[in-house]
Amino acid sequence: MGNPLKGRCGKCDHVFIVACLPMPLTTAAALMKRAACPTCGNLKPIYIATEETAS
Template identity: 55%
Template sequence: MSDNLTLQQLGQPDLGGPNVITARCGSNACRHEWIVAHLPMPLDKAAMLMARAACPKCAHERPELAHD
């Protein structure tokens, strides 16, 4: 087995690189991560998307930034 497996081969989502804003569900039971916005984008539009973000998996309305 190769040590260079991609995230897709491991069944993990590729959440992009430095040009995306990702969120993590605030629910401890879910913790789903998803892309909120692709950059570059006007700051006011990115802020609106982040403010309105809800988990697409469980609908929890209090996500946190996923920047690890």
């Protein structure tokens, strides 16, 4: 597994893997654009998880 790019749900604060890098930038951007929270199903907002929120 590469380096995980984690997202954080703006509604429930669940942190989840959006993409595993390295991968083409266009593919990673498409995954981030379509990301949805696997816990609550919220589509927007999804934020990039920081070190503090990803732990």
